[in-house]
Amino acid sequence: QGMEKRRVANEPAFLLHRRPYTESSVLIDLFSRHHGRIVLIAKGARKLKSRWRGSLLPFQPLIAAWSGRGEVKMVTGIEGEGPYYGLRGKALYCGYYMNELVLRLLHRFDPHEDVFDNYRSALALLSTEGDQERVLRIFEKQLLRDLGYGMHLVRDADRGNPIDPEERYRYRPDAGPLPYSDTDHNGVSVHGATLLALEEEVEFDERTRRESKRLIRSVLDYHLGGQALRTRIVYGQMFPSESGRDRLTGN
Numbered sequence: 001q002g003m004e005k006r007r008v009a010n011e012p013a014f015l016l017h018r019r020p021y022t023e024s025s026v027l028i029d030l031f032s033r034h035h036g037r038i039v040l041i042a043k044g045a046r047k048l049k050s051r052w053r054g055s056l057l058p059f060q061p062l063i064a065a066w067s068g069r070g071e072v073k074m075v076t077g078i079e080g081e082g083p084y085y086g087l088r089g090k091a092l093y094c095g096y097y098m099n100e101l102v103l104r105l106l107h108r109f110d111p112h113e114d115v116f117d118n119y120r121s122a123l124a125l126l127s128t129e130g131d132q133e134r135v136l137r138i139f140e141k142q143l144l145r146d147l148g149y150g151m152h153l154v155r156d157a158d159r160g161n162p163i164d165p166e167e168r169y170r171y172r173p174d175a176g177p178l179p180y181s182d183t184d185h186n187g188v189s190v191h192g193a194t195l196l197a198l199e200e201e202v203e204f205d206e207r208t209r210r211e212s213k214r215l216i217r218s219v220l221d222y223h224l225g226g227q228a229l230r231t232r233i234v235y236g237q238m239f240p241s242e243s244g245r246d247r248l249t250g251n
Contacts, residue, residue, distance in 0.1 A: 008035060009065040009077070014119065015058050016099045020046065028056060028075070029103060030064060033116040037106045040066050042075040052078050059085040059095050059123055071108070085123040094132050097231040098122060098139060104224060105147055114146045133213065134204045140216045141198055149223055151216075152176030153199035165193035171215055173222035188218045 013032040021027040026045045030038050045052045055062060055078050065077035087095045098119060106112060122139040129135060144151060154163055157176035163169070168180035172187035177195060194211040197204060204212065 007065075007067040007076070008032075011035065011064050011066075012081070012116070013062045013064040013078075014116075015056055015060065015062065016103050018042075018056055026056065027072075030062075031102055031106075031116065031119065032064065032111075033113055034111055036110040036112060037102065037108050038066070039072050039108065040064075040075045041072060042078070045075075055080050057084070058099060059087055061085075061120070085127045087123070087126055091126045091132055093231060093234070094126050094136055095123060096234075097136070097229070100229055100231045101140070101143060101220070104227065104229070105143065112146055115143055118142045118146070131204065133209050137198065137204070137209075137212045137216055138201050140220065144216075144219060144223070149219070151198070151219060153195045163192040163195050165191070165196055167192045169195070171195075171218070173219045188215050190215050 011032050011034060013030045015028055016031050016037070017029040018026050021041055024046050025041055025043045028040050028042055030040055032038060042052055042056065044050050045056060047053070052075065057080075060080050061082040061084075063077075063079055063081040064075070066073040066075050068074045085095070102115070102119065106115070118139060122135055125135045126132060141151060155161060156163060156169065156179060157172070158178050163177065168189060168191055169177035170180055170184055170187040171177045171190050175187075177190070177192075178184070178187065180189065188211075190211045191207065194208045194215065197208045198212055198215075
């Protein structure tokens, strides 16, 4: 699919990452709604008078067009469409963290329209809602689900019993929630109430924030093969007072 000669136009997209390619061009990772994650060359985009210079911004809804043969296509048009999600401060790092997750977990040319729509909704919430942690946790949960790594949040992995909000569990990324045991140190300790809050996407209390952060980080790390996420490292450097208890990206 990625190697065929094709032209695509009027495609909703977001810029995930950009880097210099030649003296005048940039290489961009684009997350498109119907074609998944793609890599494009934007010729002349580094020139001061480039028609695309003001459009290649993260968190700006885009309408893109491209053509070409092979893994890397050529931009033929790109422009802003709709409001720019003006993320600032910690919300900005949340946005970059989401971009890194999409880059790491989605394969090229693999469309995930649900992921795209949830990504856009999460950006809108990050720009307006105060509980950034909850926005991230729900996006992470939905991302894992839509990629086929859905978390088990309503029944235990031992007997299939309904999750009891008052009980504690050991959540193992390879299995799901198991009844808590002092002698079993595998997995993350989590209360049933946290699992159900994630499932139902209700408001989070302080314990749910703390536990869901550790829980989803363990599941993501499992599927990332232990690769360090750069945005977690940068966040720890920018907000050292929260080092060791990163309340946003699970660090």
